Structures are given as C-alpha cells and as structure tokens.
Amino acid sequence: DIQLTQSPSTLSASVGDRVTITCRASQSITSRLAWYQQKPGKAPKLLIYKASTLQSGVPSRFSGSGSGTEFTLTISSLQPDDFATYFCQQYDVDWAFGQGTKVEIK
Amino acid sequence: EVQLVESGGDLVQPGGSLRLSCAASGFTFSSYWMHWVRQAPGKGLLWVSRIQSDGSSTIYADSLKGRFTASRDNTKNTLFLQMKSLRAEDTAVYYCARMNGYGYFDYWGHGSLVTVSS
Numbered sequence: 001d002i003q004l005t006q007s008p009s010t011l012s013a014s015v016g017d018r019v020t021i022t023c024r025a026s027q028s029i030t031s032r033l034a035w036y037q038q039k040p041g042k043a044p045k046l047l048i049y050k051a052s053t054l055q056s057g058v059p060s061r062f063s064g065s066g067s068g069t070e071f072t073l074t075i076s077s078l079q080p081d082d083f084a085t086y087f088c089q090q091y092d093v094d095w096a097f098g099q100g101t102k103v104e105i106k
Numbered sequence: 107e108v109q110l111v112e113s114g115g116d117l118v119q120p121g122g123s124l125r126l127s128c129a130a131s132g133f134t135f136s137s138y139w140m141h142w143v144r145q146a147p148g149k150g151l152l153w154v155s156r157i158q159s160d161g162s163s164t165i166y167a168d169s170l171k172g173r174f175t176a177s178r179d180n181t182k183n184t185l186f187l188q189m190k191s192l193r194a195e196d197t198a199v200y201y202c203a204r205m206n207g208y209g210y211f212d213y214w215g216h217g218s219l220v221t222v223s224s
Contacts, residue, residue, distance in 0.1 A: 001168070087150065091209030095209070099150045
C-alpha cells in the first residue's frame with residue numbers, strides 16, 4: 001500500500017502569510033495527487049488535482065507542485081476563509097489520504 | 107447541479123448491520139465510478155470502497171474486506187454500502203464521492219454518521 005505523510009500536522013499562521021504544506025508518498029505516484037480542503041462539519045472540497053491543476057472556482061492563491069514522491073500545497077496569502085484542514089490524496093494505486101494538516105489562526 | 111445525499115446513518119450495537127444509501131442527481135450516475143470514504147470523529151479520511159460504473163467490480167480497503175459491501179442501482183441513481191459485524195471503531199461519518207475519470211474525487215456528499223455503541 002502507498003502511504004502518504006503530510007507535514008506539518010498543525011500549522012499556525014496569520015492572515016496574509018504564505019503557507020506551505022508537504023505531502024510525501026512512500027513510492028512514486030507520478031503526478032496522481034490531489035489536495036482537498038475540509039472545514040469542520042463539512043465534506044472535503046477538491047482544490048487541486050494532477051499535483052498542480054487548480055479545480056475550477058478555486059482561488060488562484062492556491063497552488064500545487066511536485067511529482068514522484070514529494071508534493072507541496074502553497075497558499076500564497078492566507079485568507080480568513082482558508083483556516084481549515086487540508087488533505088492530500090494519491091490515486092495512482094488504489095486510493096489513500098494523508099493524515100491531514102490543520103491550518104489554524106496564530 | 108451535482109448532488110450526492112447520503113442517508114441511513116444510525117446508532118447500532120456492536121455486531122449489528124446497517125445499510126447506507128447515497129442518492130445522486132445532476133449527472134449521469136451510470137457513467138461514473140463511485141467511492142465511499144469515512145472519517146472517524148476528529149480523525150482523517152479513510153478510503154473505504156470503489157465500485158465501477160456498472161457495478162461489476164468492487165474493491166475495498168484491506169481492513170474492511172469481508173464486512174462491507176458496496177453496490178449500486180443505476181435505475182434509481184443510488185449507491186449503497188452494506189456494513190455488517192460492526193465494531194466501535196467503525197464509528198464515523200461516511201461520505202460518498204464521485205470519481206472523475208482520472209481518479210480523483212470531484213464531488214462529495216455531506217456525509218452520514220454511523221455510531222456503533224451499546
């Protein structure tokens with residue numbers, strides 16, 4: 001099974017900060033990685049797929065990069081609506097999620 | 107508008123069974139592979155199951171094999187998850203999700219809470 005490890009688990013940041021979350025895969029998944037945002041009590045929302053392609057309607061302050069085993073999600077200027085938990089997901093061999101990164105207010 | 111609406115979540119005793127439903131609308135349900143994902147309270151997302159568009163093939167997370175069965179009725183645009191021999195650790199919100207042709211999940215339901223407790 002492919003394991004995904006996100007870091008950090010929790011991130012404290014302020015509005016306007018640049019934020020980066022890392023997702024590492026236990027083996028190469030090429031670019032078959034997605035990022036989701038989840039707010040409390042809500043379903044996950046697709047942000048990015050194919051490692052770096054922004055889903056329609058997602059603000060351009062979100063970006064993704066990487067391939068193989070190391071990936072990043074960057075929020076260029078954190079907004080109040082962005083405080084949430086973020087999950088990466090691989091869809092190269094079956095499906096699996098990272099453990100999540102909670103972005104909280106500093 | 108794509109909509110996925112889960113139902114059937116309930117309080118069930120350990121060892122019991124439960125069937126969840128996911129009603130789909132706003133897209134051609136029979137053309138899409140569908141998934142179940144669960145989330146225990148305060149925890150991360152766990153992929154549960156995938157079912158192909160015609161229902162002919164299903165796969166499951168190793169830890170759940172033999173107890174969970176996914177199925178679908180394309181005439182009623184509905185996805186199902188039959189769960190048996192439920193354990194306390196199966197307590198979670200269960201989401202259905204539509205899989206884009208490339209493999210990621212582009213739409214999710216709001217979730218249905220299953221609580222396993224005596």
